Amino acid sequence: MGIDNVTYNLIKKGMDVTTLSGKVINNNISNVNTKDYKREYVNFDEALKEENSKNYELKKTSNKHMGFSADDIEVKKDNKSSMREDGNNVDIESEMTSAASNSLMYDALVKQANTRFNMRSTVIKGGN
Template sequence: MNIYGSTISQLERGLDFSATKGKAISQNIANVDTPNYKAKNVSFKDVLSSVQSTTLEAYRTNPRHLSFKSTSSHSGVFNYANLRYRQDGNGVDMDKEQADLAANQIYYNALVDRINGKFNTLQNVIKGGGR
């Protein structure tokens, strides 16, 4: 029996995205002084499209209708190959990385709060409605 439908799994995928983005940002910050290091980023669009292609299925009333399934999978991580901020070829903009880190942390905390709310509701139901 699936109590919440796909809500928990979608929130889990959001957390996976946030963790992947956090790793990319951490690598960028750690390599801020490494010559010729190219900054990495995570594309939410690529991650979302790979998740949607594997989880969404259309109700087709006609065999000629298009399917939503796709066989492509992409981690969403890419680097800026031609980007240089300094003479040594490093492509890390520390201000951008710090802003991205803060935004990613807010996103992650919002997802964790939402999952906690779902589990608290489930716990309340199991206990009998707050007796």
């Protein structure tokens, strides 16, 4: 598999991870006052490392085969001790910081994908 395909797959996986992570963070924020709710999270680095190792192991018979889906991203539950007496362990400030960070990461990945598409378009058009 060429480096361009590996890079594209990593960017796409990153976008899938940040999309799911945004949903998980929003769910945590929505449940900040729910008794016994335990926050959930997506480990971005772990998901990308797993995808990177897959890119070099899988044989693909068509360029249309992606090799992964958003379904294989694991959402984990944080069952550590609760911060509050009601059993809820959501820290709203931490979740808001995570939401902002996640949004910045998604935007950076979109820009990276757009840059790659624009470069290919320029090459196809002969540099014009």
